[in-house]
Amino acid sequence: MKVISVNVGFPREVLWKGKPVLTGIFKKPVTERVRVSYLNLEGDRQADLTVHGGEEKAIYAYPLEHYTYWQRELDEMLPWGSFGENLTIEGLSETNVNIGDCFRIGTTELMVTQPRFPCFKLNLKFGRDDMVKRFLNSRLSGIYFSVVQEGEIGVGDAIELVRRDENNITVADIVQIYVREANDDLVRRAIQVTALAASLRTYFQQQIEQRH
Numbered sequence: 001m002k003v004i005s006v007n008v009g010f011p012r013e014v015l016w017k018g019k020p021v022l023t024g025i026f027k028k029p030v031t032e033r034v035r036v037s038y039l040n041l042e043g044d045r046q047a048d049l050t051v052h053g054g055e056e057k058a059i060y061a062y063p064l065e066h067y068t069y070w071q072r073e074l075d076e077m078l079p080w081g082s083f084g085e086n087l088t089i090e091g092l093s094e095t096n097v098n099i100g101d102c103f104r105i106g107t108t109e110l111m112v113t114q115p116r117f118p119c120f121k122l123n124l125k126f127g128r129d130d131m132v133k134r135f136l137n138s139r140l141s142g143i144y145f146s147v148v149q150e151g152e153i154g155v156g157d158a159i160e161l162v163r164r165d166e167n168n169i170t171v172a173d174i175v176q177i178y179v180r181e182a183n184d185d186l187v188r189r190a191i192q193v194t195a196l197a198a199s200l201r202t203y204f205q206q207q208i209e210q211r212h
Helices: 065-074 121-126 131-138 171-178 184-191 198-211
Strands: 002-008 012-016 019-023 028-030 034-036 059-063 087-090 102-105 108-114 143-149 151-153 159-163
Touching: 012 121, 019 121, 059 065, 065 131, 108 151, 108 171, 121 131, 171 184, 171 198, 184 198
Parallel strands: 059 087
Antiparallel strands: 002 028, 002 087, 012 019, 034 151, 059 143, 102 108, 102 159, 108 143
């Protein structure tokens, strides 16, 4: 398991359907080691902090293994960072990573907090109206991390598991709950995971209440 690419970028204003939109989704790979703080990477910012960034979404990682799927689906070659990820990674996936798992990368320690559920800016990035829907349907959500210990990350750094969360709720499980394809037992178990993003815990609690 390792880091394939480190990608950063500042928000920029672009036109989408004739209107200006400020977005930080455009990331470019960098070769130098990058400082990691509790909120983001050096040289990287988010445009709308109400839905992006913050401690629970400090770093977004996307598996390189998913690129094969998307290059086939979209019939185009995609450079690293195409999905707005800070880290393009190898060896981790939504199905084998638990919410609450902690990893050491470089001199940092990161904790898994949630999948990504994109907004319309993913449509903007790819120039197509169906990209958000296709992304969700693919279940290839990528992984959000909070920063447990600040440090530095660079290309080629190993990704080492430090601590496995004993609740065994995977990132893929959270996607399944989000799209309302999970049973009550899984939803209740997920709510008990302290590392789960607070907004998702509230949403899942509402799901349970609506069913009963």
